[in-house]
């Protein structure tokens with residue numbers, strides 16, 4: 001099984017009397033030439049890394065630009081002390097998404113799922129549900145295989161990086177993966193899972209990638225929140241029996257097409273959208289100034305390779 | 320099929336799989352290829368590595384890799400200080416490498432035992448990398464396989480010696496390429512294998528006439 005179509009993977013599961021996640025697990029075993037235990041253990045490491053990242057978050061760190069840090073902490077406090085509009089569970093999801101996105105921006109350990117920028121979406125829905133529903137670790141791993149299979153199909157048919165397809169490809173894909181995992185954890189059918197994936201991705205179609213100063217900070221950290229909350233909405237709709245009118249593979253193909261036709265300004269180049277606002281530009285300018293200073297300090301400690309050393313290179317002056 | 324754990328992973332220190340995790344892997348690859356503890360490093364950043372590298376910690380990630388850290392090491396942000404402790408001196412500057420991938424770096428390394436390496440590599444996304452130049456010769460390998468990097472004089476028969484040695488050990492060759500700087504000049508053989516070549520095979524290859532150097536890179540799981 002090549003995981004190149006949701007439809008084919010779902011019908012393979014049906015025919016073999018297996019769940020979607022088992023087909024994905026078997027595909028990984030075959031692809032990497034590993035045992036079932038190896039594959040499960042590697043996924044367990046992923047799950048533990050997600051939980052660890054959430055556990056060690058304190059909200060004290062700040063990112064290189066100083067734009068990001070502490071938001072997850074504020075949301076955690078708000079969730080604990082006030083009455084959040086969307087209820088306690090949604091507030092926890094939001095806090096988790098912010099904390100993880102922030103940890104990434106502050107050079108902490110995270111799981112890129114499917115990318116580092118979108119690392120908060122899956123843990124944001126999985127960790128609170130794990131506690132709330134008292135789920136077993138085995139089921140969490142099965143949900144992660146479900147999500148990975150969805151991501152693999154999206155990567156094959158469309159793309160999963162902001163540079164290739166805009167933020168719909170990163171946060172959108174993460175949201176679709178999370179929606180599918182949620183349906184599985186809430187005992188929905190694989191068909192419902194497919195509809196949840198389609199609906200989650202449809203809702204974020206066209207989202208541009210416009211990181212301020214080219215850094216994975218603004219708007220990335222908060223975009224993890226919309227990815228997570230959108231996943232909950234899509235999963236709940238699917239579990240309610242609502243279906244996507246456009247089949248899931250066609251939605252994925254549409255995302256790929258939108259991505260390819262997205263102007264380059266909206267694909268991680270930091271030349272459009274929020275990155276090109278006056279404030280976005282000012283941040284970039286300020287950071288550039290800092291870079292100059294830092295280059296100078298390194299220059300102070302400069303040494304030269306011996307003349308006998310490797311091929312000398314013509315340097316352009318550090319700007 | 321794409322590796323499932325490229326979708327659900329890598330487990331890494333942020334903020335960017337291409338600018339941070341990929342940069343660590345490039346540094347680690349360079350350390351392995353040097354076959355020595357680097358004590359001097361001169362790094363030249365190209366394209367997006369140069370323009371957004373500092374914000375993404377690309378510089379710290381490259382140094383962390385040179386120090387042998389894996390992409391999920393929490394000490395990556397502290398790599399400059401650790402380099403000082405361990406006696407690795409380094410410089411960074413920007414360099415316009417024409418036609419290179421936007422996330423590229425060229426580096427010159429000197430090891431504690433005076434081994435030298437000149438390598439150019441790029442980060443191709445999701446933490447994956449591609450080595451594009453080694454000591455001035457164009458190459459192309461990713462570190463996704465176990466890799467033998469063999470430098471030899473342009474001797475007839477060397478290729479057969481190498482493949483025979485690998486066949487002897489039952490090592491399956493996945494990809495192979497050869498390049499040389501000029502006719503009659505030294506040749507660089509890059510052989511990617513499904514299983515790691517056992518040490519005695521590496522030594523056997525090293526002893527063949529005309530073979531100058533063999534480096535064995537074992538893929539990271």
Ligand code: SF4
Nearest residue numbers: 117162167170209220
């Ligand atoms: S804006 Fe771009 S860099 Fe930020 S999360 Fe979205 S795709 Fe990633």
